[in-house]
Amino acid sequence: MTGKDVTAAFVIIGNEILSGRTKDANLNFLATFLNQRGIQLREVRVVPDITETIIDTVNLLKAKFDYVFTSGGIGPTHDDITSASIAEAFSTELYRHPDAEELLHTQYSPEDRTPARMKMADVPRGATLIDNPVSKAPGFRIENVFVLAGVPEIFQAMLDELAPSLVGGTPVESVTVSTNLGEGVVADGLEVIQNNFPDMDVGSYPYFRSGVFGTSLVMRSQNTADLELAAEQVRALIRSLGQEPIEGEVK
Amino acid sequence: MTGKDVTAAFVIIGNEILSGRTKDANLNFLATFLNQRGIQLREVRVVPDITETIIDTVNLLKAKFDYVFTSGGIGPTHDDITSASIAEAFSTELYRHPDAEELLHTQYSPEDRTPARMKMADVPRGATLIDNPVSKAPGFRIENVFVLAGVPEIFQAMLDELAPSLVGGTPVESVTVSTNLGEGVVADGLEVIQNNFPDMDVGSYPYFRSGVFGTSLVMRSQNTADLELAAEQVRALIRSLGQEPIEGEVK
Numbered sequence: 001m002t003g004k005d006v007t008a009a010f011v012i013i014g015n016e017i018l019s020g021r022t023k024d025a026n027l028n029f030l031a032t033f034l035n036q037r038g039i040q041l042r043e044v045r046v047v048p049d050i051t052e053t054i055i056d057t058v059n060l061l062k063a064k065f066d067y068v069f070t071s072g073g074i075g076p077t078h079d080d081i082t083s084a085s086i087a088e089a090f091s092t093e094l095y096r097h098p099d100a101e102e103l104l105h106t107q108y109s110p111e112d113r114t115p116a117r118m119k120m121a122d123v124p125r126g127a128t129l130i131d132n133p134v135s136k137a138p139g140f141r142i143e144n145v146f147v148l149a150g151v152p153e154i155f156q157a158m159l160d161e162l163a164p165s166l167v168g169g170t171p172v173e174s175v176t177v178s179t180n181l182g183e184g185v186v187a188d189g190l191e192v193i194q195n196n197f198p199d200m201d202v203g204s205y206p207y208f209r210s211g212v213f214g215t216s217l218v219m220r221s222q223n224t225a226d227l228e229l230a231a232e233q234v235r236a237l238i239r240s241l242g243q244e245p246i247e248g249e250v251k
Numbered sequence: 252m253t254g255k256d257v258t259a260a261f262v263i264i265g266n267e268i269l270s271g272r273t274k275d276a277n278l279n280f281l282a283t284f285l286n287q288r289g290i291q292l293r294e295v296r297v298v299p300d301i302t303e304t305i306i307d308t309v310n311l312l313k314a315k316f317d318y319v320f321t322s323g324g325i326g327p328t329h330d331d332i333t334s335a336s337i338a339e340a341f342s343t344e345l346y347r348h349p350d351a352e353e354l355l356h357t358q359y360s361p362e363d364r365t366p367a368r369m370k371m372a373d374v375p376r377g378a379t380l381i382d383n384p385v386s387k388a389p390g391f392r393i394e395n396v397f398v399l400a401g402v403p404e405i406f407q408a409m410l411d412e413l414a415p416s417l418v419g420g421t422p423v424e425s426v427t428v429s430t431n432l433g434e435g436v437v438a439d440g441l442e443v444i445q446n447n448f449p450d451m452d453v454g455s456y457p458y459f460r461s462g463v464f465g466t467s468l469v470m471r472s473q474n475t476a477d478l479e480l481a482a483e484q485v486r487a488l489i490r491s492l493g494q495e496p497i498e499g500e501v502k
Binding site for chain 2: 077201
């Protein structure tokens with residue numbers, strides 16, 4: 001059985017991530033969100049606030065993956081260049097979207113509607129808005145590219161808004177079996193199991209919890225029958241090495 | 252005055268980051284570490300455990316930036332394919348490094364020296380080892396590429412080990428001035444300041460702390476004289492909008 005793959009990439013736009021000023025908090029959230037919906041995140045790039053770099057990166061990734069998500073650079077200041085860069089990537093122009101303008105009018109009283117703030121109503125022609133329930137200024141979708149805010153609360157809220165428009169593939173399920181054995185002890189047997197299931201993603205992750213070293217063995221596949229067979233082989237491997245397998249992750 | 256730019260890229264290798272299982276904890280640490288040493292992190296990519304992808308990514312980035320750092324995939328299991336991929340990227344072969352072998356002998360008693368564990372002594376020809384004070388299995392450097400473990404404690408310890416071998420450029424200094432004004436209020440004046448200092452990175456980052464919205468204005472430059480001039484203009488801008496500037500970040 002081969003499942004239907006639906007793939008995605010994520011572009012994190014922002015000098016502040018690259019300089020170390022700001023810790024990204026969106027990657028793990030998006031990865032989990034997509035995984036739950038049968039969409040496989042295949043690549044992530046963090047790029048600076050440089051128009052050409054954003055254009056080249058988005059053009060490359062939107063051709064390569066089913067969906068592209070971006071975070072950051074859609075606020076009111078001069079360093080918010082994402083919307084203009086995306087318009088250029090799609091060879092179109094920015095225009096003031098009437099619905100976006102109206103949303104900002106509900107957020108700002110007339111004297112607070114500065115040109116900088118109203119710029120947040122400008123989106124590429126052909127884009128549809130993504131609601132921002134936190135602070136109104138919307139994100140947008142154009143073809144297979146979703147342009148979202150960088151502030152984690154807004155990023156997450158926008159994902160909830162756009163979720164119904166995503167079409168997922170066959171979900172990748174996972175089974176985790178842990179053991180207090182070291183990676184180096186299970187490695188040879190684990191490779192045999194990987195070879196038994198060549199299409200499966202069999203991962204090995206060492207941990208150190210409550211003074212004990214151990215290894216989590218994670219099997220990921222679209223084929224749940226295979227997954228259970230492989231997990232049973234992993235449990236048998238651990239027993240053959242003199243330990244009782246631990247189901248799931250060790251907290 | 253133009254400073255000397257020394258640049259870097261970071262490749263995070265691991266399916267577990269892309270699936271959401273594991274939260275990356277190395278990006279922000281590396282960004283800060285490099286920034287402190289006058290090295291500008293310019294791009295980050297998260298890629299899956301696929302040999303071709305690792306080879307292509309490393310080859311592209313090592314030609315484009317002064318330094319490339321990788322994390323992940325140098326353990327004992329079948330999914331640890333980074334060392335072999337890097338060897339292939341440099342058109343060379345893996346060999347068992349005698350010093351690495353000796354290090355592993357200090358870590359593992361003879362009965363624990365499984366073939367899988369001893370594989371961690373294999374590095375590309377031409378590589379020099381990077382000590383791992385946590386669990387012995389070393390990282391390595393080949394030309395301008397530094398190959399490090401993914402486990403954050405080991406990643407960080409390896410950076411400390413290799414730090415003396417890095418040659419930094421002119422450090423990028425930063426000054427942060429904060430204000431309880433919104434981004435949209437300072438945006439127009441801030442753009443004028445950016446235009447006064449076109450080579451400077453002038454960033455605007457909204458925050459919400461203790462029930463108060465505000466904005467941190469961050470200026471980054473290799474030219475400390477310009478930096479102080481720009482900061483003074485930012486303080487004047489905030490005063491002209493009826494607020495007293497707050498020095499630094501708001502905690």
